[in-house]
Amino acid sequence: xxxxxxxxxxxxxxxxxxxxxxxxxxxxxxxxxxxxxxxxxxxxxxxxxxxxxxxxxxxxxxxxxxxxxxxxxxxxxxxxxxxxxxxxxxxxxxxxxxxxxxxxxxxxxxxxxxxxxxxxxxxxxxxxxxxxxxxxxxxxxxxxxxxxxxxxxxxxxxxxxxxxxxxxxxxxxxxxxxxxxxxxxxxxxxxxxxxxxxxxxxxxxxxxxxxxxxxxxxxxxxxxxxxxxxxxxxxxxxxxxxxxxxxxxxxxxxxxxxxxxxxxxxxxxxxxxxxxxxx
DNA sequence: AATAATCTCAACCGCTCAATA
DNA sequence: ATATTGAGCGGTTGAGATTAT
Numbered sequence: 490x491x492x493x494x495x496x497x498x499x500x501x502x503x504x505x506x507x508x509x510x511x512x513x514x515x516x517x518x519x520x521x522x523x524x525x526x527x528x529x530x531x532x533x534x535x536x537x538x539x540x541x542x543x544x545x546x547x548x549x550x551x552x553x554x555x556x557x558x559x560x561x562x563x564x565x566x567x568x569x570x571x572x573x574x575x576x577x578x579x580x581x582x583x584x585x586x587x588x589x590x591x592x593x594x595x596x597x598x599x600x601x602x603x604x605x606x607x608x609x610x611x612x613x614x615x616x617x618x619x620x621x622x623x624x625x626x627x628x629x630x631x632x633x634x635x636x637x638x639x640x641x642x643x644x645x646x647x648x649x650x651x652x653x654x655x656x657x658x659x660x661x662x663x664x665x666x667x668x669x670x671x672x673x674x675x676x677x678x679x680x681x682x683x684x685x686x687x688x689x690x691x692x693x694x695x696x697x698x699x700x701x702x703x704x705x706x707x708x709x710x711x712x713x714x715x716x717x718x719x720x721x722x723x724x725x726x727x728x729x730x731x732x733x734x735x736x737x738x739x740x741x742x743x744x745x746x747x748x749x750x751x752x753x754x755x756x757x758x759x760x761x762x763x764x765x766x767x768x
Numbered sequence: 769a770a771t772a773a774t775c776t777c778a779a780c781c782g783c784t785c786a787a788t789a
Numbered sequence: 790a791t792a793t794t795g796a797g798c799g800g801t802t803g804a805g806a807t808t809a810t
């Protein structure tokens with residue numbers, strides 16, 4: 490028995506949204522919150538709005554409502570040109586994650602997966618090709634992803650001794666085992682959007698990462714924190730991430746620019762340190 | 769000024785996966 | 790254990806805007 494369609498599609502509106510439809514959707518979500526997209530159009534019809542048109546409800550399928558909200562109406566959406574800094578982040582993340590637009594978008598506050606995907610396909614891909622660079626897309630298969638996350642699925646937290654880097658007199662870094670034991674709380678490694686939906690990713694990351702009061706933590710740290718947690722959630726551990734990031738990058742044709750010219754592993758390590766400081 | 773070509777991006781579609789009955 | 794459902798994701802489309810001829 491196959492799956493029933495998300496809506497009958499009979500008598501439903503398609504194409505661009507009108508401002509009235511936007512208003513109706515916003516009003517409904519403000520009152521009832523996100524979710525239950527499938528039943529939203531019907532429920533919205535029951536709202537006590539004066540306008541006759543509004544009384545008819547949203548003539549849109551739930552899927553369409555969700556998309557409109559996530560990509561356009563949601564508060565905090567940053568519209569307009571994507572900055573060079575954001576492009577840099579996108580390039581770096583794409584080199585690691587491939588076309589995982591929702592993951593990439595999760596690390597650029599205010600940007601949507603659709604917007605990033607469009608920008609990549611229309612602008613960035615062209616730029617890369619014009620400079621003679623042929624991007625290879627790294628696709629992390631679900632099998633691979635499951636394998637990576639399998640080991641931490643039952644856990645909600647881990648306790649471990651942390652390895653710290655000590656800089657010797659000769660300038661070389663040396664790993665030292667810290668006596669300090671810390672517990673990190675790991676988000677449930679399920680579909681990213683469920684745990685890290687773009688509307689609440691920072692909040693959920695914070696609550697998952699620490700029960701302490703984080704009200705004073707600035708946005709940059711929050712982003713680092715979410716980046717770190719996402720990597721944990723999706724790859725099942727930093728050690729693996731660091732090793733495999735190097736593998737990913739070595740199979741990539743186009744140059745990945747880092748502001749401090751450090752490797753991805755070092756970048757993640759920095760974030761890891763910041764994460765510990767936050768705790 | 770008119771037309772064609774190209775670009776942008778909002779929206780749709782089909783699929784997967786986790787949750788649930 | 791299996792079927793069904795709901796949510797979310799990435800690929801693709803196409804209408805409107807912009808630029809070139």
